[in-house]
Amino acid sequence: xxxxxxxxxxxxxxxxxxxxxxxxxxxxxxxxxxxxxxxxxxxxxxxxxxxxxxxxxxxxxxxxxxxxxxxxxxxxxxxxxxxxxxxxxxxxxxxxxxxxxxxxxxxxxxxxxxxxxxxxxxxxxxxxxxxxxxxxxxxxxxxxxxxxxxxxxxxxxxxxxxxxxxxxxxxxxxxxxxxxxxxxxxxxxxxxxxxxxxxxxxxxxxxxxxxxxxxxxxxxxxxxxxxxxxxxxxxxxxxxxxxxxxxxxxxxxxxxxxxxxxxxxxxxx
Amino acid sequence: xxxxxxxxxxxxxxxxxxxxxxxxxxxxxxxxxxxxxxxxxxxxxxxxxxxxxxxxxxxxxxxxxxxxxxxxxxxxxxxxxxxxxxxxxxxxxxxxxxxxxxxxxxxxxxxxxxxxxxxxxxxxxxxxxxxxxxxxxxxxxxxxxxxxxxxxxxxxxxxxxxxxxxxxxxxxxxxxxxxxxxxxxxxx
Numbered sequence: 001x002x003x004x005x006x007x008x009x010x011x012x013x014x015x016x017x018x019x020x021x022x023x024x025x026x027x028x029x030x031x032x033x034x035x036x037x038x039x040x041x042x043x044x045x046x047x048x049x050x051x052x053x054x055x056x057x058x059x060x061x062x063x064x065x066x067x068x069x070x071x072x073x074x075x076x077x078x079x080x081x082x083x084x085x086x087x088x089x090x091x092x093x094x095x096x097x098x099x100x101x102x103x104x105x106x107x108x109x110x111x112x113x114x115x116x117x118x119x120x121x122x123x124x125x126x127x128x129x130x131x132x133x134x135x136x137x138x139x140x141x142x143x144x145x146x147x148x149x150x151x152x153x154x155x156x157x158x159x160x161x162x163x164x165x166x167x168x169x170x171x172x173x174x175x176x177x178x179x180x181x182x183x184x185x186x187x188x189x190x191x192x193x194x195x196x197x198x199x200x201x202x203x204x205x206x207x208x209x210x211x212x213x214x215x216x217x218x219x220x221x222x223x224x225x226x227x228x229x230x231x232x233x234x235x236x237x238x239x240x241x242x243x244x245x246x247x248x249x250x251x252x253x254x255x256x257x258x259x260x261x262x263x264x265x266x267x268x269x
Numbered sequence: 270x271x272x273x274x275x276x277x278x279x280x281x282x283x284x285x286x287x288x289x290x291x292x293x294x295x296x297x298x299x300x301x302x303x304x305x306x307x308x309x310x311x312x313x314x315x316x317x318x319x320x321x322x323x324x325x326x327x328x329x330x331x332x333x334x335x336x337x338x339x340x341x342x343x344x345x346x347x348x349x350x351x352x353x354x355x356x357x358x359x360x361x362x363x364x365x366x367x368x369x370x371x372x373x374x375x376x377x378x379x380x381x382x383x384x385x386x387x388x389x390x391x392x393x394x395x396x397x398x399x400x401x402x403x404x405x406x407x408x409x410x411x412x413x414x415x416x417x418x419x420x421x422x423x424x425x426x427x428x429x430x431x432x433x434x435x436x437x438x439x440x441x442x443x444x445x446x447x448x449x450x451x452x453x454x455x456x457x
Contacts, residue, residue, distance in 0.1 A: 057396075059422070
């Protein structure tokens with residue numbers, strides 16, 4: 001598996017498609033081996049990276065949350081480089097990720113050491129786990145919503161639909177009750193820090209072709225009435241979400257800020 | 270906006286020196302890189318992964334890798350910024366193509382925000398007029414140009430590109446190959 005049996009054209013094409021991420025599994029193995037062993041190939045890869053780098057500047061920057069930096073620091077603190085587990089993790093990551101790197105692709109990864117700490121951090125990183133946790137949380141909250149919120153208010157109208165809005169961390173953050181008469185209310189389940197000069201804006205997506213529609217603004221997390229009267233009747237699986245927007249609401253009529261929570265409606269029993 | 274090639278000091282910030290400081294264990298250097306680049310990195314990852322949570326995951330992993338592999342960074346091979354964005358791309362593509370496939374197609378989507386802004390046309394519009402890439406991409410036929418940008422910026426595969434343009438897989442592969450030849454000649 002050397003560069004000898006490649007035409008110069010194919011050699012360079014392999015480098016370019018490696019950078020683009022277009023190679024199939026077999027060719028990617030070959031490219032990874034060449035990156036490891038062939039300085040000329042490494043140089044060709046580096047050239048293609050430099051050529052395409054201008055495109056990275058065309059992505060629209062997103063606000064970098066302090067919480068993300070805190071999470072990065074926590075990961076680094078939790079796995080000191082000297083620990084054997086970290087070594088395995090490091091080797092595993094390096095073998096997949098290092099750009100001008102040293103080794104092969106995911107299929108050849110050494111398995112993670114099944115230490116309890118490793119298992120915990122693997123679970124921590126596992127989105128599937130969080131998804132499950134969030135569904136479990138959603139289910140619990142729906143029960144809570146039905147039992148606690150609807151129960152005592154039983155004298156008033158019962159909502160036709162309930163949406164539990166989940167935070168990005170997968171925790172229930174608010175409930176939307178939509179009533180048969182076209183009114184709706186939002187009941188927060190936790191406080192939401194709102195920076196100076198910003199506001200919370202509630203949106204619903206009834207028709208993807210029309211896009212999200214603003215249905216409410218609030219400066220803080222409290223129970224508010226939502227204005228659904230200009231919209232068609234709320235339906236099952238209709239999306240609701242809350243974003244952080246400039247004071248007075250999004251200037252462009254659609255969400256611009258980070259999504260703080262979202263969820264879809266279910267039929268209330 | 271900063272220069273995309275990104276070597277040496279830009280506006281008083283020296284990326285290469287910061288990576289080398291990371292290799293010495295200086296956490297402040299990593300924080301400085303975060304302050305400098307994380308917003309743009311999130312944008313790059315979000316364009317590929319289409320989801321804020323996954324983009325943050327990719328950027329998280331990238332900073333962890335930058336920290337741990339800082340000692341393997343070799344200035345002689347290329348600039349620090351290119352090195353970091355290569356790690357970010359690999360990480361994002363792995364998430365896109367592999368481990369998170371199920372989460373990507375699940376219905377936990379942000380409200381219909383998919384975007385003109387993240388389209389290949391948007392990327393072309395925002396490409397620096399002073400860089401060489403824009404004028405070289407403009408020499409390509411429009412469909413081939415769009416295919417190249419979709420592959421790099423949005424992480425589409427040959428198969429996805431073929432489906433999107435309604436051409437056979439072999440045709441798409443040869444479009445890409447010819448486009449790459451043109452680009453290399455133009456940018457040499």
